Each structure stands twice: as C-alpha cells, then as structure tokens.
Amino acid sequence: MLLLAKESVETVSEKQSSGAGALEPSDANLVVAVARFDQGALSELYDRHGTSVFALARRLVKSRELAEEVTQEIFMRLWNRPERFDPSRGSLRSFLLADTHGRSIDMLRSELARKEREKKEHVMDVRHTADIESQVWTNVASEEIRAAVATLSDGERKAIELAYFSGYTYRQVAEALGEPEGTIKSRIRTGMKRLKGQLTASGLMP
Template identity: 40%
Template structure:
C-alpha cells in the first residue's frame, strides 16, 4: 500500500474511531494486530503476555483515538509503539513480581504445637514449591491473590490485564496447583 493511500486509510479510520465506530476498530485490528503480536512475542517470549500487550494497545486506541495523529505517522507504527511499551511494561512487572515471589517463598509462618508445626511446615513448603514451579502466567496472579490478599480486580490492575483475564488465570492456576499438589501426594488437594 502506498504512503498516500496508507495515510488516507489511517485518517479515515481515525475519524471513525473518534466517533466510537466498532467497525473501524475491527478493521484496524484485522490489519495491524498480526504485526503488533509478532513484535510483542519477540519482546516477551510468551504468547499470553504478547496477547495481553496487543490487547492493551488496542484498548488504548479504542479509549483514546485522539492520541493517534494520522499526520505524524502510520497507525501501524503507532500501534506497534504502544504494543512495544506494553510488552516492556509486562516484562518489568513480571521481574518485580518474581523478586517478590522469591522473597515470599522463604517465608511462611506456622503456628500450633510441635506436631502441627512439623506437618504445617511440610505442607507450606510443598505449597510454596508447587506455586513457585507454576508458569509465571499463573504463579503471579496466585501470589498476588493469596500471599498479598488482593481481589481479582486488584490482581487485574496490578498485572495490567483485563479482569476476565485475571479471573481466568487464577482459576486455571488454582486448578493446576491442585493437580500438582495431588500428584505430590497431598490428598484432598485436587478438586
């Protein structure tokens, strides 16, 4: 597509987006999401994180189409820039969360008698190990919800993902954790 035609198309889409035309968003997504996803995947190395970065970029376009100026550059370049920023932000958050999780893995206060202390400590250690071994996609939301006591809405905000994504990751992560605990020989852990 020529530069003049691209700019005209981007201007047309921009005008439609400023009046909340869903067809324009779908067209922009169909046209530019593959490039944005490929970039995010190269940065994050993780499909889920790449999808989240692309989703966040398109949500930004939908919520604030006025921030895109078709006379300053192409919509593709602007969306890729947004996606790149989101992907880097996700990587930074994951690094910070891993640091917190590493610190948490060594801490688990246990109360009770000597026998209860021994059993509780062994179970706490097994849970920490199973949580630590989960993929980051599930480990981070679980740690935020159960170690820090955040609600799924707060988890979504902390991770910078939609609430539905946070809920889904928590459910899937807990299911995987239960399976791993059951496989490690802790009865009643799989549900």
C-alpha cells in the first residue's frame, strides 16, 4: 500500500521567506521539513546548531579537521535519518550534542585502538588530566551553571569531567583515580542528579 507523498513543492524555508512577519519555525518543524528533503531547513538547523556541534567535537577529538568531519557526519545523519529525533524526548540541540559526543568518542577510541602501543601512555594521560587543576569550567559565563557545578563533590566533578569532556571510559577514570569502578559510575550518576536538581531550580531545565 502506498504511503504518504514525502515532498511538496513549497518548502518550509520558502514559506519562511515568503511570509512577511511569519513565525520562525521551531527545530521540530524544521526536522519535519528535513524529512521532506528540504535542504533549506537543514541549512537553518546547521546555522542554529552547527557551531555547538563543532565545538563539542573539537573539545573531544582535539583536531579541527576531525571535528569538522564529525560535524559533517552529524548533519548528514540528520538529513538521512531525521526520524531518529523524537521531540517528545528533548530538544534537538540535546539530541545533536548527544550524537556528536558519541561519534567523537567512537572516533577517538578507534584512533586509540589503532595506536595500541600508546595504551600505557593513555592511562598516564588520564592521571595527568586528573591531577591538574580543571580548566573545563573556567570559561563558564553563566552564574547558574557555575553554581550548579560548585555543588558537585570533587569526586563527582572529576568523574564527569574526565568521562564526558575528556572522553575516558569509567574504567580508565577509576584506574587513574585509584578508585573502584563502581564508585566512579555512582559518582557520575549522583553528580548528574545533583546538576539536574540545580539546573531545574535555576530554571535552566524544564
């Protein structure tokens, strides 16, 4: 049985430009337009989120070239499989950043696996990263976010920072910090819970 026609001639991006004073389409509406092969809609989404995607990828893979590769992949995934985004489960930005993080980590780990001989050095890197004063939070401009991060215990902050922002597995973090693996997992969870509570209280989370 035939399903729906997937395209109309008038695209969302054309509607936007033709309708004077028209409301800016939501991310969710633009994703629907992407599902109808509206390249203008993808362009608008890239303008809205491309820089954040690139910034997170670059922080993780530490290379402009690789980060641009990740950015390209993330938007091509959105183009090819827009149905993966479910607006009932959060914002498109959260979705794209989660996708970006996962892809960057995959890239990072495959590179590390290829350089197997560097394994020991890698563990030492984690120790080094964990020992130095954290640089991750120094540029945070938002008072609310600084306050939320300040409520974390030192162990929670380090665990989240090393796992999320530096891309280490919780086992690597545990080894580097000399803590049981279960403790690290638990700290990530309690830290996330604490952050959620703080961000919700400050109105940054629904």
